[in-house]
Amino acid sequence: MITAEALTKNYGVKRAVDSVSFTVQPGKVTGFLGPNGAGKSTTMRMIVGLDRPSTGTVTVNGRKYGEHAAPLREVGALLEAKSVHKSRSARTHLRSLAATHSIPNARVDEVIELTGLSAVATKKVGGFSLGMGQRLGIAVALLGDPQTLILDEPVNGLDPEGVQWVRHLARQQAAQGKTVFISSHLMSEMALTADHLIIIGRGRIIADAPIEQVISGQNLPTARVKTDDADALMNALLGENIQVTRLDAETISVVGLDGRTIAQRALDHNILLHELTPQQQSLEEAYMALTQNDVEYHSSLGQQAFAGTNGKQA
């Protein structure tokens, strides 16, 4: 089980992860969905202690990752493919990591076979394709036979067969009662793999709900509210299965409450609302809206590249 409480990470003035709280339960696959740059990787890096949270805490099975006596046996993490010296072979890389926990070499050979790397185990990692790099990363994650798996975009660069294999692996591990936390920026991929979804955008949790709820397009009552005292209103609205997201200084988005209830709670707390707009939006639509910005970002990059080509020709 992974528990994050008010986890925040600042890089200079930029806030990559903004007071994020969630729980990843054992026995199911939890998808961590968000567009690129939403804070997925940073959150995962904080879970395993590579990045220190600016504020807040995150624990794995009740303890900070670094406080476990055998971290590799507790958590298996794939953070970025090819976190390996290019001139080292896959087998040596695995053996060097196994040595830290006195994991027998037989287990190294086992995970090599399990991830389909037998044929290239003695080859230098520098020559690996992205897909093979991902397989090696997964082999590392499985090395300690951990109770918790954290996989950051594991299907990136995998062929269709590999994608299916990762899905199968994730489901199998969850079926054994393990905690499986997988990030992706693709809703479609998560729809096939995850039991539960945590959606993150611009460093904040947008949704934390069972996958059926997201997939069925079940429309949750959603509303946009403007008030002068957003903090107080957010506190007044918080509750089970309710997502409250701060959009700007005076605007918040509320998912899970209808307009009438919101107005009633505001009145109870003596908070003035100056806008209350009901919105019919499924979580998937919310996610699509979120990634829309990302798409625009990509296309502007494309234009730059195009301009660059023209420059060369001139």
Added chain:
Amino acid sequence: MSTTAMARPRSAGPGAAGNGKVSFMGVLRSEFIKFSSLLSTLILVLATIVVMVGIAAVVSWGIGFSLEMAAESPEMAAEMGDLGGIAATLPASGLVFAQLIVGALAVMVMSSEFTTGSARSTFVAVPNRQMVFWAKALMITIVAAVVALVSILLSFLVVKPIVGHYNLDIDFSSEAFQRSLWFSVLYVVMVALIGMALGGLLRNSAGGIVVLAALFFVLPMAMGGFSTMVDWLAKAMRFLPDQAGTALTQLTVAPGGLEQWQNGLLMAAWSLIPLILAAIVLQRRDI
């Protein structure tokens, strides 16, 4: 590979991964596996030994040749003074060049973790960063000491017959040779530890090696060049790691030099302070 083969259930039950915990010896072993699995490091180790032995042989031959010349002119012989003392330090004469290779190697042991991204794997496996850092430091100390020791002993075997040809002798058990041998080993260890610290502080191979070369080559040369004009430079220069380190390998203290115990303290400080600084920075910074 087929999907079915890949997807088959795990062959071994729980316990296949054993039940060991993270231990310092395990991490040390891991560091040795990483070190020895790179062809480039093995080549650099070999190069160090070859350079040390080669330079010792050439310098010995040069000294011997000068001796023959001196035998023909008594004034020159008087100028050269006691050559028996010099002979004892001949096996370590390649030190100046070997130090840079070992130092660069030590820089890369640390910096390559960050430039290749393997630091992510390393520090996820062992989140105790200090354990990794000091295991690396111990590994580098052992490697540097063994490389220096082997080089100088091999050089001794090569130098002895060469200088013997010119009627000079090196006594293995003499204080002069023993001092040169062990303090040269310590000297190489110091350079390696400074290199590792630089690799950790800068997280960049080229940067680390450049700073190391500046500290051991450029700075002493530049300061030496200006020291005739600027008085305090000559005094300040004595505090450089290479000056303190090489002074310790000599039986006699150069005029105006620091006392040997001061040199010893300087060497210890140069070995440990950058290293401790790098350990603190590693603890604080994100990987």
